[in-house]
Amino acid sequence: MSTPAAPAPAPAPATAECQLIQGRPIAQRIQADLKTEIEQLRAQNVALKLVAVMVGENAGSTVYVNQQRKLADSMGIAYELMQLPGTSTEADVIQVVERLNADPAVTGVILQQPMPQQIAIRNIIEKLNPAKDAEGMHPNSLGHVLMGDAHVAPCTASAVMEILAAQGMNLYGKEVVIVGHSDIVGKPLTLMMLNKFGTTTTCHIATSQAHKLQDHLATAEVVVVAVGVARLIKGEWLRPGTVLIDVGINKVGDQIVGDADFESCKLKCAAITPVPGGVGPLTNTMLMKNLVALARAAHH
Structure with missing residues (x-):
C-alpha cells in the first residue's frame, strides 16, 4: 500500500515585490460606509x-x-x-x-x-x-450593467471591481484578460471592465482547448480567473507586473486553493489576491x- 502524499504547504506570503491584496480590510471599509447609510435610512x-x-x-x-x-x-x-x-x-x-x-x-x-x-x-x-x-x-439588472448605469450588480463581479478600485487601478486602456465566462462572474465582469475602458478579452474552456490561453495571458496587465480549476494559471504564462485577481475556490486535499498557482504567480505579479482571504470576504x-x-x- 502506498503512503499518502503529505499535503502541500500553505501559500507563503508574497514577496516584497508582489503586494498581497487582502479582501477583509477593503470589506471592513465598505461595511463602515454602509452602516452610516443604514443609520440614515433608519432615521x-x-x-x-x-x-x-x-x-x-x-x-x-x-x-x-x-x-x-x-x-x-x-x-x-x-x-x-x-x-x-x-x-x-x-x-x-x-x-x-x-x-x-x-x-x-x-x-x-x-x-x-x-x-x-x-x-x-x-x-x-x-x-x-x-x-x-x-x-x-435579474435580466433587468444585467441590462443596466450593460448600459453602465447599474445600482446593483452580481456580487462577486462587483467584489473584483472594488478590489481594483482599492488598488487605485485605472483600467483605461489596460490589457485585461478574464478567464471564465459564467453568468455570475465572467460575463458581467467583462461588461464592467469595458465600462471602465479596459481593453477586455474573455477566455473560457474553448480558448484553452484551442491552446490559445497562454497567448492571451502573455499580454495581460490585469488577469481575473474564475473557472473552478485548481492552480490552472501558471506564473510562467504571465507578463511581469501583472495584477492577478483569483476568484477560484477549490479543495485540494486539506487545502483551499485558487485557480492560479500562487507560488509561481506571485513571482511575476505586482499584486495578487490570496485564496482564501482575497475576493471571498x-x-x-x-x-x-x-x-x-x-x-x-x-x-x-
Whole structure:
C-alpha cells in the first residue's frame, strides 16, 4: 500500500515585490460606509430586510447563509431564511418569490444556489421583482450593467471591481484578460471592465482547448480567473507586473486553493489576491451594498 502524499504547504506570503491584496480590510471599509447609510435610512423610518430562499439541503449554501446572517446582524439588517423542501417544484418556489415581491417589509431577496435539478434557476430569477434583486442577477439588472448605469450588480463581479478600485487601478486602456465566462462572474465582469475602458478579452474552456490561453495571458496587465480549476494559471504564462485577481475556490486535499498557482504567480505579479482571504470576504459585503442601494432606490 502506498503512503499518502503529505499535503502541500500553505501559500507563503508574497514577496516584497508582489503586494498581497487582502479582501477583509477593503470589506471592513465598505461595511463602515454602509452602516452610516443604514443609520440614515433608519432615521427616515426605512428598515432593511434581506430574505434568502433555499431549496433542500446543501452544505455550501448553509455556510453562505450563516455568513450572510452574521454580517446582516452586525449591520442592523433583518435577515430571514426561507428553506423549502428539496422536493419543491418550480411552481412552489415561484409562489414564494411572488409572495416576497408583494411584501413591503422585504427589501431584497437572494436565491441560494445550487437548487435541485427540477428547478430552472433562470425561470425563478425572472419572476423576481428587479427592485428586490439583491444579487443583481435579474435580466433587468444585467441590462443596466450593460448600459453602465447599474445600482446593483452580481456580487462577486462587483467584489473584483472594488478590489481594483482599492488598488487605485485605472483600467483605461489596460490589457485585461478574464478567464471564465459564467453568468455570475465572467460575463458581467467583462461588461464592467469595458465600462471602465479596459481593453477586455474573455477566455473560457474553448480558448484553452484551442491552446490559445497562454497567448492571451502573455499580454495581460490585469488577469481575473474564475473557472473552478485548481492552480490552472501558471506564473510562467504571465507578463511581469501583472495584477492577478483569483476568484477560484477549490479543495485540494486539506487545502483551499485558487485557480492560479500562487507560488509561481506571485513571482511575476505586482499584486495578487490570496485564496482564501482575497475576493471571498468581499462577496457578502457587496450583497449588503446591493441591498442598501435597493432600499435607497425604493425610498428615493
